[in-house]
Amino acid sequence: MTQTITDGLNTPQQTAVTAGPGPVLVLAGPGSGKTRVLTHRIAYLVEALHVSPWHIMAVTFTNKAAREMKARVESLLGGQLRGLTIGTFHATCARILRQEAEHLNGYTRDFVIFDTDDQRRAVRQALADLNLDEKKFAPNRMLNGISTAKNELITADMYAGNNYIAEVTRRVYVRYQEILVANNAMDFDDLLLATVLLLDARPGVLQKYQERYEHVLVDEFQDTNTAQYALLTRLVARHGNIFAVGDSDQSIYKWRGADFRNINRFRQHFPEASVVLLEENYRSTQVILDAAKAVIRLNGDRVDKDLFTRRRGGELIVVQEAYDEREEADKVVAAVQQLMLQGYSGGDCAVMYRTNAQSRVLEDAFLRAGMPYKLVGATRFYGRREIKDLVAYLRVVHNPADRISFDRIINTPTRGIGSKTQESLYAWAAAHEWQPAQALLYLVSQPELSHPFPGRVLTPLTRLGNLLLAWVTVREAASISELFDLIVEQTQFKEYILDGTEEGEERWENVMELRNVAVLAGDMSLSDFLEQVTLVSDVDDLTEEDNAPTLLTLHAAKGLEFPVVFITGLEEGVLPHSRSLDEPEELAEERRLFYVGLTRAKDRVYLLNAFRRTFFGLAEYSTPSRFLGDIPARLTSGGGSSGQRREQTVTQASSWQWTPTRPERAQPAQRNSSSTNHRPAPPPAGGTKPAAPTPKADSPKAAQYRTGQQVKHAKFGEGIVIESKSTGSDEEVTIAFKSVGIKKLAASFANLTVLEK
């Protein structure tokens, strides 16, 4: 049994897999098979030590890593892992919190998870509540302070306001947290923080999980922050069976609170831990590994590993300078094309950059060459407006207390609930201590309720209230996709999205993609669905079968490998990023980032920099990154001005088939053909019409303009009246202007001069 599990592992890997009991720390260099070790360790626990999967927890940082690990363990064990807990820190915490919701102050198990966008709205709400100017106190900055605090396990009432800005942050933090609770919502950081607080406050709960999770395994341990570290140490305090895998040289999330010193902390905390070093790299050639080692060695304050590979020699690293970012992108494309002539496939190549903004030029270059590509990150699918809007609908149906989501949808698509109506609704709701959506539900379900809304305002409110009520009513019985379709149809979302522009088409496709996700969810609970939607990231959706180069940030590249890696923007201020230049610690992190990029490569590396780069629309000259100079010259070729490597430039390969872009997603489902252009019926005017206000003496009388009249407008110039109709108190005139085309104007505002009858 043990035989098969450790088969094909090298000696240190075997040592790690079979180590213990007790704490184990695996220091794993890039490409040294750490995922193998983790998966085999789980298999070993189950098969050899007969640990029930139910007693095992494995945490990762991305859903993708979790899925991969699960699949690999399954194939090792043949699917006997019922009850195994495997997931990201955030997802695992969310599960625990829902399970233990009764112990959470102010939350139900249905709590929603706020993403960055929701957080920003909540912070702005907090600022508004406190009468603070968001110009002076940037929401992002506030949010940053709050997030940092939470990652350090500092709650709002512990927060020290020991200077002016800190005191403001403290107050915003307090208010922000109140808003979250009122919305039955947690942000990402809360998931970790609340779990730790829960375990500290409830010894019974702590004991329960300590007993359940006899073995805890952690991937990417160098990326843990204080909260995550605390969570782990609490969980394993009883038995000490923690198996942590990490590499401090690949720590790139300091800005998110990660602290690779947790590795040292681990050794102090568990002095008896077995420490295993994985130093054999199975991925890269000697050339690439040597370059990477030369780069990382220049970071102080680290324990040098002695990485080695059996892949002697290898292609030299190609260093190229381009005139500007556009030429840089063209060079990447040309090199990819040449590699493809040599037998590489597009999917073998990855193009990496420091900031997402750099992807645009690269996309352009691939588009111009007629080549498909995969883009990771950038505008996240779930960050798109139309997607967030629809998800907000689902969230409100799921949790009417979610005011942040309700704010999104109250007048989207526009339904005649403007800011004044909103204000009075909110005021009325607040007076009853309801959230607005709850108020609407009461409004339509309890007709005897007294309210301050005049008929004109009441109509759209009632309509929305009735819709909400209907959705809330069917939500138990309906599947997510049925609910989704109902919402889309009853809000006329399609008509709202398809505004005739090309962009509208694209947005509608996104909606249909979301529908696919909903269909795939089957009979998953709405709660699970919403959680999944909030916790997934685009990296998770990277598919491998599409045969196109991948464009991604260096951060997103961690954990991946490619035969060919391009790293672009190797310039001072870009690859060591400008914001890191004066902090040695941050500079060290930039170096690690570069190291991570280099070590993704199996066979070939291309490093590019541009002599001139445009920031914010203005061009600046830049100097090559210091990191380039840190690679020994014997490992590189090229390395010079843009003219030097002409032979690299290949005449455009002509055999390219155009695959539509956005290959990272499944094709949208077939269109809904049913709803052809049915305009919403005009709302019934609610019984007795309010008497039309009599026009003021000097306001235009009805039917002042006639079809065919020539008129003049102060701004639009001369035009001809096409149509004019009375709208009660005013007159709506449709005019074809010579200069600007057809416009609809309100006669009382338009200030038209009649030129000819």
Next chain:
DNA sequence: GGATCTCATGTTTTT
């Protein structure tokens, strides 16, 4: 009340 325009304003990396 809503659409459209202008202006400002800001970019690291993401669960």
Next chain:
DNA sequence: CATGAGATCC
């Protein structure tokens, strides 16, 4: 440049 928020116009 690209998005978003306030002002203006209809």
